[in-house]
Amino acid sequence: MQDDVTDAITTAFFEELASAGYGKLSVDAIARRAGVGKAAIYRRWPSKQAMTVALVSGVAVTSISTPDTGSLRGDIRRFLADAHTALQHPLARTIVPDLLAEATRNTELAETLQATIRNPRRASAARLLQHAIARGELPEATDIELGLDFLAGPLYWRLAVIAMPTADTYVDRLTDKIIAALKA
Amino acid sequence: MQDDVTDAITTAFFEELASAGYGKLSVDAIARRAGVGKAAIYRRWPSKQAMTVALVSGVAVTSISTPDTGSLRGDIRRFLADAHTALQHPLARTIVPDLLAEATRNTELAETLQATIRNPRRASAARLLQHAIARGELPEATDIELGLDFLAGPLYWRLAVIAMPTADTYVDRLTDKIIAALKA
DNA sequence: CCCTACCGAGACGCAACCGTTCCGTCTCGT
DNA sequence: ACGAGACGGAACGGTTGCGTCTCGGTAGGG
Numbered sequence: 001m002q003d004d005v006t007d008a009i010t011t012a013f014f015e016e017l018a019s020a021g022y023g024k025l026s027v028d029a030i031a032r033r034a035g036v037g038k039a040a041i042y043r044r045w046p047s048k049q050a051m052t053v054a055l056v057s058g059v060a061v062t063s064i065s066t067p068d069t070g071s072l073r074g075d076i077r078r079f080l081a082d083a084h085t086a087l088q089h090p091l092a093r094t095i096v097p098d099l100l101a102e103a104t105r106n107t108e109l110a111e112t113l114q115a116t117i118r119n120p121r122r123a124s125a126a127r128l129l130q131h132a133i134a135r136g137e138l139p140e141a142t143d144i145e146l147g148l149d150f151l152a153g154p155l156y157w158r159l160a161v162i163a164m165p166t167a168d169t170y171v172d173r174l175t176d177k178i179i180a181a182l183k184a
Numbered sequence: 185m186q187d188d189v190t191d192a193i194t195t196a197f198f199e200e201l202a203s204a205g206y207g208k209l210s211v212d213a214i215a216r217r218a219g220v221g222k223a224a225i226y227r228r229w230p231s232k233q234a235m236t237v238a239l240v241s242g243v244a245v246t247s248i249s250t251p252d253t254g255s256l257r258g259d260i261r262r263f264l265a266d267a268h269t270a271l272q273h274p275l276a277r278t279i280v281p282d283l284l285a286e287a288t289r290n291t292e293l294a295e296t297l298q299a300t301i302r303n304p305r306r307a308s309a310a311r312l313l314q315h316a317i318a319r320g321e322l323p324e325a326t327d328i329e330l331g332l333d334f335l336a337g338p339l340y341w342r343l344a345v346i347a348m349p350t351a352d353t354y355v356d357r358l359t360d361k362i363i364a365a366l367k368a
Numbered sequence: 369c370c371c372t373a374c375c376g377a378g379a380c381g382c383a384a385c386c387g388t389t390c391c392g393t394c395t396c397g398t
Numbered sequence: 399a400c401g402a403g404a405c406g407g408a409a410c411g412g413t414t415g416c417g418t419c420t421c422g423g424t425a426g427g428g
Contacts, residue, residue, distance in 0.1 A: 026414080037376045150334075157333050180365050224405065
């Protein structure tokens, strides 16, 4: 197996996934875009489904780090900025909602996304909140589960769902309001 | 055109859309599920795309009402409860993310969703906030755009994106935190 | 310098789908 | 009672997709 071929397939896979969506994703189109024979693809993965699961897990492992700036505001700011950067990428902005929608009807894909993206991110965000509780910045009784919805929801809504542009100060203003919500 | 046939097609369309997703939606499958000839479908809409646009706009018109309970807390509570109920429906929970994902690459569908769902809902929520400002419950300088992200984001995240169940008290606790965020 | 394993290209069989057309039946309004 | 037209069902030609397979070419290790 030549690595450059694998790379070309991987790149083409995500471009094709973004432009066609998971439902209409076609192996022929991926091969065409990658400048590769279909056999090169089937030599690596047994099916379209397996290919998707493998490539998505592969790319997802990249994004696991818990901000630790020493303050709740700093940590949240960093957490949001990371997410903002990730969802800024045009491919990600198209692919992420698509995979999440598909996950509601494809169990294996759902488990993959959960294990490789959602759980690590949720754990990371939960750690962030627990640090703040340990520092006394948030009360002991803070509702972590609900807090996580505030850390992720508004930004995801704005960037991925309604896809409206964000002003430079957006993440800062968002941070202030999330902190207020967490403390309520 | 017989109304009961149109109804059967409409029902089958949404069931099929939920189970297959927009990308794999097939006219044959809709006809089969509706117990209807394909001609009955093509007699009503010229293409799958047109059919989707028409049926989605049709169902979306139903959901336009601005809560007006007299208090910010009551209005938000009502707004969230409405959304919660709507996204509780198993068909909606599957279809909505799917259509939103598709909208990133299908301009006509995006415009339809924007005009028939997003704009009315945003306008309704903005009115809610302006009433609160008029009553003095929120400061004049309230950032409405950002506030709208808090009204919609966390609940959508919880119900449609990560699809976790919500406790009975969820909407109440959510309301408290959103109010705190709005006032920050 | 050759052997092996991978390569790009693309044909193949099979299945699904689109949009159209036809059939014979059934339901209306008049 | 009748005629227009919508009905379910089925088949059509053309296209696309999957996964397999066969070519001839090419890169590199021994």
